[in-house]
Amino acid sequence: MRRSAIALGAGLAATALVVSGCGGQQQQGTANPQQTAKAPAADPKLAAMVPDKIKADGKIVVGTDSTYAPAEFLDQDGKTVIGFDVDLFNAVAGKLGLRAEYVSAPFGAIITGVSSGKYEVGVSSFTINDERKQQANMVSYFNVGTQWATKKSNPAGVSIDEPCGKRIAVQKDTVQVPDIEARSKKCTDAGKPAVTIDQYQGQDQATAAVVSGKDDAMLADYPVAAYAVRQTNGQLELLGQQYEAAPYGYVIPKDQTQFAQAVAEAVKAIIADGTYAEILKKWGVEQGALANPAVNP
Structure with a gap:
């Protein structure tokens, strides 16, 4: 990915x-x-x-x-x-x-x-x-489809539809990159702060960034996000439902x-x-x- x-x-x-x-x-x-x-x-x-x-x-x-x-x-x-x-x-x-x-x-x-x-x-x-x-x-x-995940209880208050001003982790070259870029543009078009998009070479690095608190949330393919939640012993949780299945x-x-x-x-x-x-x-x-x-x- x-x-x-x-x-x-x-x-x-x-x-x-x-x-x-x-x-x-x-x-x-x-x-x-x-x-x-x-x-x-x-x-x-x-x-x-x-x-x-x-x-x-x-x-x-x-x-x-x-x-x-x-x-x-x-x-x-x-x-x-x-x-x-x-x-x-x-x-x-x-x-x-x-x-x-x-x-x-x-x-x-x-x-x-x-x-x-x-x-x-x-x-x-x-x-x-x-x-x-x-x-x-x-x-x-x-x-x-694509699935979002955040720290447990979503302390940064991330909204999938309006992640304006948040730091979001994603793996480079995945379909999730244009997804979050489009959401950031929607924010700026509405006069709101852009999303800070942190792109990582590996999905493991993106997950680590959310666990550490460097980033507020991540988006990845559903099985990957769900696995990350299980493997971090509840430090993360899924946000919303998967969408745009392909x-x-x-x-x-x-x-x-x-x-x-x-x-x-x-x-x-x-x-x-x-x-x-x-x-x-x-x-x-x-x-x-x-x-x-x-x-x-």
Whole structure:
């Protein structure tokens, strides 16, 4: 946009460990089989649709921003990427006869990395929008909206509709950035103070800023905000309800339309065999279930 509890742990010390552990560096690791769901058996028909250059080594290199719990984040070893996004894509890769290898990267660099061939797919809670569809094929697999969170009891008195004059934390390059920018403009157009928008490289840093009191509130995808509340032992609370729900999409190179279709069919296959529902239930994110995966919806 990331454990048993490093990423957004119960306080700033835990969060600081994550920030120093990620630091925007390129780290990689395959999913821990004790933490993630077992990949289903390959579907020969779908496996045949995988480009030769990907299937050659039996693995698919995945770019991901591993600071976005509970979707994708680092396990306690500081290098293994886990989360519901990871479990879901491991299952998709299994249907394609592949093993997924995750490489941590800054969120804003992933689509470019997929386009350049650095990564073979991007899996990082990407909300599908027109701008991203112009850069890559997007395969829908999950549906979620934006959620706000504040310190417990909202001591700064933040209003979602009028956050004028407040300090708001958000992760760089996410759909929440233009959201809060538009709200700030609405404030200034009405002659009220602008929102101070603090953009952070990782969602863990944005969460830490609200826990510390540096920022008054944050906005992020619903599962992430809800997870932050749980992991900070009640230091945070959700503000209002999620809104503007939209699908997440896997990022596939623009010229690989057949592969994108294979990925969409693999998502349909894990929905049909029950693997999809099992994974969402494991992570408590059933509310984001998507019935009809598609390419560039």
